[in-house]
Amino acid sequence: MDQDYATLLGSCPVPFQGATEVLLGHGSGGKLTADLIERLFLPAFQNPYLAKLDDQAVLELQGMRLAFTTDAFVVTPIFFPGGDIGRLAVNGTVNDLAMSGARPLYVSAAFILEEGLWLADLERIVRSMQEACATAGVMLVTGDTKVVNRGSGDKVFITTSGIGIIEHALTIAVDGAQVGDRIILSGTIADHGMAVMSKREGLEFETEIVSDTVALNSLVASMLEGSAAIHCLRDPTRGGVATTLHEIARRSQVGIVLEEQCIPIREEVKGACELLGIDPLYVANEGKLVAIVGREAAEQIVERMRGHRDGQAARIIGEIVADHPGMVVMRTGIGGSRIIELPMGEQLPRIC
Numbered sequence: 001m002d003q004d005y006a007t008l009l010g011s012c013p014v015p016f017q018g019a020t021e022v023l024l025g026h027g028s029g030g031k032l033t034a035d036l037i038e039r040l041f042l043p044a045f046q047n048p049y050l051a052k053l054d055d056q057a058v059l060e061l062q063g064m065r066l067a068f069t070t071d072a073f074v075v076t077p078i079f080f081p082g083g084d085i086g087r088l089a090v091n092g093t094v095n096d097l098a099m100s101g102a103r104p105l106y107v108s109a110a111f112i113l114e115e116g117l118w119l120a121d122l123e124r125i126v127r128s129m130q131e132a133c134a135t136a137g138v139m140l141v142t143g144d145t146k147v148v149n150r151g152s153g154d155k156v157f158i159t160t161s162g163i164g165i166i167e168h169a170l171t172i173a174v175d176g177a178q179v180g181d182r183i184i185l186s187g188t189i190a191d192h193g194m195a196v197m198s199k200r201e202g203l204e205f206e207t208e209i210v211s212d213t214v215a216l217n218s219l220v221a222s223m224l225e226g227s228a229a230i231h232c233l234r235d236p237t238r239g240g241v242a243t244t245l246h247e248i249a250r251r252s253q254v255g256i257v258l259e260e261q262c263i264p265i266r267e268e269v270k271g272a273c274e275l276l277g278i279d280p281l282y283v284a285n286e287g288k289l290v291a292i293v294g295r296e297a298a299e300q301i302v303e304r305m306r307g308h309r310d311g312q313a314a315r316i317i318g319e320i321v322a323d324h325p326g327m328v329v330m331r332t333g334i335g336g337s338r339i340i341e342l343p344m345g346e347q348l349p350r351i352c
Contacts (some may be wrong), residue, residue: 016268029238030343053251055096055173055234057244058166058239065166067102069093072159076350079124080199082192082211085158088352090132090140091215092237093162098217099233101172101224102164103135109160110144114153125156135187136215145180153349158216168224176231177252182298184291185270186219186262186305187212187313194272195284201274207268212287215239219289221264226304229294235352239343242281242328245291246342250326251320256319258330258340282343284351 025032035213039108049057056069071092078085090107096197097104103343109129113122133140139262191212198209216235232252249256265280273280287310293301298316305311328340 016160025314025344027238027343027349028343028347029243032344033238034342049136051248052175054099054100054324056102058102058149058173065102067097067100067164067166068161069096070161071096071157071305072157073352074154074350075155075196075352076154076170077196077199078121079083079154079206079301080095080196080211081133082195083213083286084106084128085129085156086129087132088211088213089158089160090129090136090138091213091286092235092352094132094138094158094217095213095235095286095289097162097164097219098215099235100164100166100169100219101167101170101230101257102234103140103221104162104164104217105213106141107133107162109158110142110158112159113145113147114155115147115150117155122156124160132215132294136217158221166295167309170224170228170230170293172230172253173252174232174234174248177248177254177292179254179297179320179322180232181231181292182295182316183245183256183258183318183320184298184302184305184314185241185263185317186216186285186289186291186311187289189236189285190265190269190270190273190280190283190287192286193240193245194269194280196351197276197278197348198272201276202298203272205272207296207328209266209268209272213286214287214310216287216289216310219305219308222304222308222311223291223301227293227297229297230289230291230294230301231294234290236285238284240282240284240289242279242340243342245328248290249328250305252320253325255321255324255326256318256328257321258328260330260332262315262317264313264315278347282347284348286352295319 054066073089094104195209196210305314
């Protein structure tokens with residue numbers, strides 16, 4: 001093992017596992033989330049589908065492969081530059097299906113409304129969801145509505161589920177990364193999280209930060225048409241790119257090396273992160289994907305992604321290695337290396 005990496009690995013902190021009540025950090029996608037899932041949910045509902053810990057379950061049904069997913073959205077504020085909780089809910093569900101290579105077909109939505117929510121705001125959210133469904137090519141086919149007392153919620157929470165069909169023979173999963181693979185990022189990072197945070201905190205910049213929320217199924221379909229060397233797809237939402245890569249490294253039992261200078265970030269987003277003391281690698285994205293692909297096909301896949309409206313800034317940001325399995329290391333712009341750790345708690349709560 002490289003001496004620099006060995007030195008870095010020796011400095012890893014011990015995960016905190018002493019919580020006796022639910023904390024905001026349990027929803028971060030980081031160490032506390034993983035601990036909650038592994039200690040509570042997996043033992044209670046153990047089965048081969050859940051154990052894979054993908055963003056969706058891939059189910060065999062009468063000779064067909066179906067992808068099924070569910071998600072909840074609690075973002076505040078409910079309206080932010082570039083989107084709202086409704087658009088986020090549809091796109092997030094579509095993207096979880098697309099990360100298995102599925103063609104999304106149907107979604108459901110359950111609304112938990114707080115007494116006092118303006119009907120005009122609810123109408124705006126529903127209209128946004130309608131537009132997002134039309135853009136993604138899915139139908140919202142069932143749903144539910146509940147109302148809670150004033151002060152018992154936060155305007156509106158939305159829970160969605162989705163079903164899609166997998167029409168290819170590939171197995172695209174979080175444990176599919178192989179040594180030698182290249183890591184592709186479809187575009188700039190941290191746009192969504194910082195758009196929400198700037199609105200929440202009343203921050204103003206010369207250029208407005210806009211959420212990247214978009215349905216990625218069209219981009220994924222284009223990638224699959226061009227290559228069969230796609231081993232893993234993930235959308236780096238909660239916990240950002242760093243947490244997503246940790247999940248891949250851990251589940252595939254490989255090491256990951258990133259190149260800091262290759263990771264794209266807008267200047268206004270970088271400035272906002274510096275102002276708030278936040279590492280953009282851990283900030284949520286809602287319109288980007290991470291692809292782990294075969295080395296020989298990587299450049300071809302990048303070129304194909306750049307020809308699509310949602311992948312114009314795609315680039316290779318790192319590689320899969322045999323050293324330090326389960327760990328993510330980044331080569332910095334000044335020639336050093338640092339471990340990208342799994343976050344303990346929540347940097348930016350209520351982002352998605």
